[in-house]
Amino acid sequence: MSNNDSHQARWMALLPELPSDDIGLAVYKDLRDRYSEGHRYYHNFDHVTNCLGHLDGVRGELDSPLELELALWFHDAIYKPISQNNEEESANLARQQLRPRWDPDPPRQPSWSGTSR
Secondary structure, three states, rough: OHHHHHHHEEEEHHOOOOHHHHHHHHHHHHHHHHHHOOOOOOOOOHHHHHHHHHHHHHHHHHOOHHHHHHHHHHHOOOOOOOOOOOHHHHHHHHHHHHHOOOOOOOOOOOOOOOOOO
């Protein structure tokens, strides 16, 4: 299995609750294209692979490995060499792409206080 195939398989297994494989694949392909941009020397898929390898080494010790893995996938998705806010823009991209499809915070039931009806 090539590195790109293993990346894709890992990504698709990460969020099986996405409403369709097409959505998950579209987000993966966007990330792959971003990490393959020609101006990237360090912040590329090899870097993501290394980060995921470190995650795998400590996954059992984490309270929220899914959220951390998503953060690793997106942390350098936007990379402009002279920008000071790549991480913030990457986090916004993650919110934009994932929030409509996957909400880590389930809706909360209203808490009723005071008198009952």
